[in-house]
Amino acid sequence: MCSSRSTLGFQMERKQGEVDHLERSRPLTDKERVMIQDSWAKVYQNCDDAGVAILVRLFVNFPSSKQYFSQFKHIEDAEELEKSSQLRKHARRVMNAINTLVESLDNSDKVSSVLNAVGKAHAIRHKVDPVYFKILSGVILEVLGEAYPQVMTAEVASAWTNLLAILCCSINAVYEELGWPHLSNSTS
Protein backbone atom coordinates (compact mmCIF):
# COMPACT_ATOMS: atom_id res chain seq x y z
CA MET A 1 0.00 0.00 0.00
CA CYS A 2 1.17 3.51 -0.65
CA SER A 3 -0.31 6.86 0.08
CA SER A 4 0.11 10.47 -0.85
CA ARG A 5 -1.38 13.13 1.32
CA SER A 6 -2.30 16.36 -0.35
CA THR A 7 -0.59 19.52 0.76
CA LEU A 8 -2.32 21.58 -1.92
CA GLY A 9 -5.70 23.17 -2.20
CA PHE A 10 -6.92 21.00 -5.05
CA GLN A 11 -9.45 19.06 -2.98
CA MET A 12 -12.21 21.32 -4.24
CA GLU A 13 -11.36 20.18 -7.78
CA ARG A 14 -11.72 16.53 -7.04
CA LYS A 15 -14.64 14.32 -6.15
CA GLN A 16 -13.92 12.55 -2.88
CA GLY A 17 -12.70 8.98 -3.28
CA GLU A 18 -12.37 9.28 -7.06
CA VAL A 19 -8.88 7.84 -7.31
CA ASP A 20 -8.54 5.94 -4.03
CA HIS A 21 -8.30 2.63 -5.92
CA LEU A 22 -4.87 3.81 -7.10
CA GLU A 23 -3.46 3.66 -3.57
CA ARG A 24 -2.84 -0.10 -3.58
CA SER A 25 -0.86 -2.10 -6.09
CA ARG A 26 0.01 -5.75 -6.60
CA PRO A 27 2.14 -7.44 -9.27
CA LEU A 28 0.46 -7.80 -12.67
CA THR A 29 -0.70 -11.27 -13.69
CA ASP A 30 0.35 -12.66 -17.10
CA LYS A 31 -3.22 -12.20 -18.31
CA GLU A 32 -3.21 -8.54 -17.22
CA ARG A 33 0.09 -7.95 -19.05
CA VAL A 34 -1.37 -9.29 -22.28
CA MET A 35 -4.57 -7.25 -21.88
CA ILE A 36 -2.56 -4.08 -21.26
CA GLN A 37 -0.27 -4.67 -24.24
CA ASP A 38 -3.16 -5.47 -26.62
CA SER A 39 -5.26 -2.49 -25.57
CA TRP A 40 -2.28 -0.10 -25.59
CA ALA A 41 -1.43 -1.07 -29.18
CA LYS A 42 -4.80 0.42 -30.23
CA VAL A 43 -4.40 3.56 -28.11
CA TYR A 44 -0.82 4.15 -29.26
CA GLN A 45 -1.91 4.21 -32.91
CA ASN A 46 -3.46 7.57 -32.01
CA CYS A 47 -0.74 8.50 -29.59
CA ASP A 48 -0.81 12.28 -30.15
CA ASP A 49 -4.61 12.66 -30.03
CA ALA A 50 -4.97 10.39 -26.99
CA GLY A 51 -2.12 12.11 -25.11
CA VAL A 52 -3.42 15.61 -25.78
CA ALA A 53 -6.99 14.60 -24.82
CA ILE A 54 -5.70 13.20 -21.52
CA LEU A 55 -3.64 16.26 -20.63
CA VAL A 56 -6.32 18.77 -21.65
CA ARG A 57 -8.78 16.90 -19.41
CA LEU A 58 -6.26 16.98 -16.55
CA PHE A 59 -5.68 20.72 -16.84
CA VAL A 60 -9.37 21.61 -17.35
CA ASN A 61 -10.71 19.45 -14.52
CA PHE A 62 -7.78 20.06 -12.14
CA PRO A 63 -6.60 23.61 -12.96
CA SER A 64 -4.05 23.66 -10.11
CA SER A 65 -2.05 21.05 -12.07
CA LYS A 66 -1.21 23.81 -14.61
CA GLN A 67 0.88 25.68 -12.04
CA TYR A 68 4.06 23.82 -13.08
CA PHE A 69 3.84 24.78 -16.76
CA SER A 70 5.15 28.28 -17.44
CA GLN A 71 3.67 28.58 -20.93
CA PHE A 72 0.01 27.72 -20.24
CA LYS A 73 -0.60 28.05 -16.52
CA HIS A 74 -2.90 31.05 -17.12
CA ILE A 75 -4.82 29.57 -20.04
CA GLU A 76 -8.34 28.34 -19.24
CA ASP A 77 -9.86 27.72 -22.64
CA ALA A 78 -9.66 24.02 -23.63
CA GLU A 79 -9.11 24.77 -27.33
CA GLU A 80 -6.28 27.13 -26.55
CA LEU A 81 -4.73 24.62 -24.14
CA GLU A 82 -4.89 22.01 -26.88
CA LYS A 83 -2.74 24.21 -29.13
CA SER A 84 0.00 24.83 -26.55
CA SER A 85 3.31 23.42 -27.76
CA GLN A 86 4.44 22.85 -24.16
CA LEU A 87 1.30 20.81 -23.46
CA ARG A 88 1.67 18.82 -26.69
CA LYS A 89 5.33 18.10 -25.93
CA HIS A 90 4.54 16.86 -22.43
CA ALA A 91 1.67 14.74 -23.82
CA ARG A 92 4.13 13.03 -26.17
CA ARG A 93 6.61 12.47 -23.34
CA VAL A 94 3.94 10.94 -21.09
CA MET A 95 2.70 8.66 -23.87
CA ASN A 96 6.24 7.60 -24.80
CA ALA A 97 7.09 6.81 -21.18
CA ILE A 98 3.91 4.73 -20.82
CA ASN A 99 4.81 2.99 -24.09
CA THR A 100 8.23 2.06 -22.70
CA LEU A 101 6.57 0.71 -19.53
CA VAL A 102 4.07 -1.34 -21.53
CA GLU A 103 6.83 -2.73 -23.75
CA SER A 104 8.86 -3.66 -20.64
CA LEU A 105 6.20 -5.29 -18.46
CA ASP A 106 8.19 -8.51 -18.27
CA ASN A 107 11.37 -6.65 -17.28
CA SER A 108 10.91 -5.35 -13.76
CA ASP A 109 14.37 -3.72 -13.68
CA LYS A 110 13.48 -1.61 -16.70
CA VAL A 111 10.08 -0.65 -15.23
CA SER A 112 11.80 0.42 -11.98
CA SER A 113 14.46 2.43 -13.78
CA VAL A 114 11.90 4.31 -15.93
CA LEU A 115 9.72 5.13 -12.91
CA ASN A 116 12.75 6.06 -10.84
CA ALA A 117 13.91 8.55 -13.50
CA VAL A 118 10.42 10.05 -13.92
CA GLY A 119 9.97 10.33 -10.13
CA LYS A 120 13.38 11.95 -9.57
CA ALA A 121 12.97 14.49 -12.38
CA HIS A 122 9.49 15.54 -11.24
CA ALA A 123 10.47 15.77 -7.57
CA ILE A 124 13.82 17.51 -7.97
CA ARG A 125 13.61 19.48 -11.21
CA HIS A 126 9.92 20.21 -11.64
CA LYS A 127 8.87 20.09 -7.94
CA VAL A 128 5.54 18.49 -8.85
CA ASP A 129 3.46 17.31 -5.87
CA PRO A 130 3.20 13.50 -6.21
CA VAL A 131 -0.56 13.61 -5.74
CA TYR A 132 -0.80 14.80 -9.36
CA PHE A 133 0.43 11.43 -10.59
CA LYS A 134 -2.58 9.86 -8.95
CA ILE A 135 -4.88 12.49 -10.39
CA LEU A 136 -3.37 12.05 -13.87
CA SER A 137 -3.78 8.27 -13.56
CA GLY A 138 -7.49 8.71 -12.77
CA VAL A 139 -7.82 10.97 -15.83
CA ILE A 140 -6.02 8.42 -18.06
CA LEU A 141 -8.52 5.73 -16.99
CA GLU A 142 -11.46 8.07 -17.57
CA VAL A 143 -10.38 9.32 -21.02
CA LEU A 144 -9.33 5.89 -22.33
CA GLY A 145 -12.64 4.42 -21.10
CA GLU A 146 -14.57 7.08 -23.01
CA ALA A 147 -12.45 7.09 -26.16
CA TYR A 148 -12.04 3.30 -26.47
CA PRO A 149 -15.19 1.74 -24.95
CA GLN A 150 -14.83 -1.44 -27.03
CA VAL A 151 -11.23 -1.92 -25.93
CA MET A 152 -11.51 -0.86 -22.29
CA THR A 153 -13.81 -3.58 -21.01
CA ALA A 154 -14.19 -3.88 -17.23
CA GLU A 155 -11.45 -6.52 -17.12
CA VAL A 156 -9.03 -4.47 -19.23
CA ALA A 157 -9.77 -1.33 -17.20
CA SER A 158 -9.01 -3.25 -14.02
CA ALA A 159 -5.63 -4.34 -15.44
CA TRP A 160 -4.86 -0.69 -16.32
CA THR A 161 -5.90 0.42 -12.85
CA ASN A 162 -3.38 -2.01 -11.43
CA LEU A 163 -0.57 -0.80 -13.73
CA LEU A 164 -1.29 2.84 -12.86
CA ALA A 165 -1.39 1.95 -9.15
CA ILE A 166 2.08 0.42 -9.57
CA LEU A 167 3.21 3.65 -11.27
CA CYS A 168 1.78 5.86 -8.49
CA CYS A 169 3.20 3.70 -5.69
CA SER A 170 6.67 3.59 -7.30
CA ILE A 171 6.68 7.36 -7.82
CA ASN A 172 5.58 7.88 -4.20
CA ALA A 173 8.39 5.63 -3.01
CA VAL A 174 10.94 7.69 -4.98
CA TYR A 175 9.57 10.93 -3.51
CA GLU A 176 9.69 9.49 0.00
CA GLU A 177 13.26 8.37 -0.47
CA LEU A 178 14.19 11.87 -1.62
CA GLY A 179 12.58 13.36 1.48
CA TRP A 180 9.66 15.14 -0.21
CA PRO A 181 8.30 17.69 0.67
CA HIS A 182 11.47 18.88 2.40
CA LEU A 183 13.80 18.50 -0.58
CA SER A 184 16.93 20.58 -0.14
CA ASN A 185 17.71 23.19 -2.81
CA SER A 186 21.14 21.68 -3.23
CA THR A 187 19.54 18.74 -5.06
CA SER A 188 18.17 20.93 -7.86
Ligand code: HEM
Ligand atom coordinates in the same frame (compact mmCIF):
# COMPACT_ATOMS: atom_id res chain seq x y z
C1 HEM B 1 2.81 9.32 -16.10
C2 HEM B 1 3.13 10.51 -15.67
C3 HEM B 1 4.20 11.39 -16.24
C4 HEM B 1 5.22 11.09 -17.08
C5 HEM B 1 5.58 9.72 -17.67
C6 HEM B 1 5.94 12.31 -17.33
C7 HEM B 1 7.07 12.41 -18.13
C8 HEM B 1 7.80 13.56 -18.33
C9 HEM B 1 9.03 13.62 -19.09
C10 HEM B 1 9.68 12.42 -19.79
C11 HEM B 1 9.45 14.90 -19.04
C12 HEM B 1 10.71 15.47 -19.73
C13 HEM B 1 11.97 15.12 -19.03
C14 HEM B 1 12.12 15.87 -17.75
O1 HEM B 1 12.34 17.08 -17.75
O2 HEM B 1 12.00 15.23 -16.73
C15 HEM B 1 8.51 15.66 -18.25
C16 HEM B 1 8.58 17.00 -17.98
C17 HEM B 1 7.70 17.70 -17.17
N1 HEM B 1 6.64 17.17 -16.47
FE1 HEM B 1 5.98 15.27 -16.58
N2 HEM B 1 5.35 13.34 -16.64
C18 HEM B 1 4.27 12.81 -15.97
C19 HEM B 1 3.41 13.49 -15.14
C20 HEM B 1 3.48 14.82 -14.84
C21 HEM B 1 2.56 15.53 -14.00
C22 HEM B 1 1.37 14.87 -13.29
C23 HEM B 1 2.97 16.83 -13.96
C24 HEM B 1 2.35 18.00 -13.24
C25 HEM B 1 1.07 18.15 -13.01
C26 HEM B 1 4.17 16.94 -14.77
C27 HEM B 1 4.90 18.09 -14.97
C28 HEM B 1 6.02 18.19 -15.78
C29 HEM B 1 6.72 19.45 -16.03
C30 HEM B 1 6.36 20.82 -15.47
C31 HEM B 1 7.76 19.14 -16.91
C32 HEM B 1 8.74 20.14 -17.55
C33 HEM B 1 8.02 20.68 -18.77
C34 HEM B 1 8.86 21.60 -19.64
O3 HEM B 1 10.02 21.84 -19.34
O4 HEM B 1 8.31 22.04 -20.66
N3 HEM B 1 4.44 15.71 -15.29
N4 HEM B 1 7.51 14.82 -17.83
